[in-house]
Amino acid sequence: MLTAGDEYPIHQTPEPIAFAGSDRNFYDRFFFNGYSADGATFFAAAMGIYPHLNIIDGAVSVLRGGKQSSVFFSRPLNMERMDMHVGGLSVEVLEPLKRVRLKLAETDGIALDAEFTGRSAPIEEPRFTRRIGPRMMMDLTRMTQNGRWSGKLRIDGQEIAIDPASWTGTRDRSWGVRPIGAPDPQPMIPPMPPQFYWLWTPTQFPNLSMFFHRNDDEHGEAWNTRAVLMPDGAPQGSGLHLGEANMDVRYAKGTRRMASATLAVKDPSGRPHTVEFEPMGTFLMKGLGYGHAKFRHGAFQGDQLMTVREDWEPASLTWANPENLHIQEIVRAVHKGPDGETSTGIGAYEQLFIGKHAPSGFKDMLDGAG
Template structure:
């Protein structure tokens, strides 16, 4: 059961705010992405609160036609979880579970001031619980919402209007336990080879939102997954859950990058749906701290405000570098439904493929597709 309190970074357990507890690796995070429907411009942002590390950090990254630029920020939390700002970056809840303002005052040439309006009530994804041997790796809850963006962004002197008629995206709130900050120095016994197969593909269609995610183990068995459609304006619990789901991923030869993919599923009335995903550009998630070697989430960056900028050419970034495995492909999605119905939409096809995965033919940590 989600409540307005779940909009704020004050959770203490993987449960909604009605419950409380503690863990060293507890976190509470905002995530955002937004994209123009011509596929030329994309931005993403993250802000994380780590109560037991006493750190808050955030990042904003703008991608445009293969060039990606990021601002990283970190400061001591000072035990105040409701202060959702990191220097020039702030997140403001305008209307819980519906409207959010994301603002970065100009920092090293990058600025944005945008407002997100949800298209339907957020969905609550199934709780993610995963152990490596006896050790808990993940235990978290996430809510996800598609919406429209309005405002403006600026990069290196060039300003881009963000018009809700042509800009959509996704935001999520997740909280619970996952690896953050300095890695655990104590090795697992016995050692377990790293393995993580993850797809997350929230997609905006003209009148509805599609949500799909899956975690597979090395055999291709799903340990967490859901596929659903939320019509615009749908209240809590009104999403349509799809069954008999299959995601057919075609990889670029010699890599683990998705070259194209097709989702097939059945609605509750037994009617077939397919969605074809076509990449339009690659966004590196390290640009907002995910897996970054220096600015990863929760790492201590000093007892004062830290600010840094990095720039990437995503067209030449090697897919096989560990920092570059976690990406969001900006995608055009084509839905084919029953009775000849269909629509074209846009979304972010997130992938993180590490280690073995029998259905894909991956036999090692970083071997590519045949």
């Protein structure tokens, strides 16, 4: 089947663009977040394309005043991967690797029209490849970029101006293989308990962006990690890589939620730096479909367009519900350098902690910190 994508020199296999290899879990996703300088308003959006499931879905979610509101969308893809809209939600690439427009026509009281401009070129994170026993769980590439937002957001009749002087955020593009749609009914032999320890902290400082992420196994050994600085205007591949990165997470007692954290790193000259993170608000990633019991990514929602709104008060929900494990904390960040100088920033502190993690004292699926 030929589609609009076949007009562009973007083929990755000998087949037309409509096909993406042979793994039914192949996906291609856009993710965005944005926040005001005071952290009072936070929005995020996602759009996923699943060629072998023939589904496209997306969501926009807004956290403000302790309330999180989301609208979810899903429709058949019709094998057209270049048609990047689902319901009132659309993504338009204005300038590759630099400017993107994110638009939501008013849907169930939420509307957004905003343009993202990268502060520097995106970074390419190390390829994520992870097996559980003999099965491939993840095999993907992701690029991540910090930037500034301009436009407007409207929720339940209240319009909020998005001024690039005070609104920043992060976008990423990831593609490859990860669990999507209906879970595999075939049991693993032998059974293996779930384990996933994930931290991701794209942070905005006055003249640069900092990126840190880490995936640990149950023993606390990192199987994927990177720490890098990107000065404003830096071209692709020019980031300043930081060494000996270690994140000390202090959990709220009896939970797996970060209460505060310190990232310790060394610059290329071997000088020590720290970044202190303090949470200002909790955003539930299920508001974009991540781990959502019904609106999980790639789930079949019928052969017509589906649109649904949901609302939560994150502070009132138990952390231990599996749906609520994956979060982004809006954080204030304070950098301290070896010369005693400090700078203050803001960012998102994403965490997903499932199963054992020896350094944290987690010994079971959902036990909390002591």
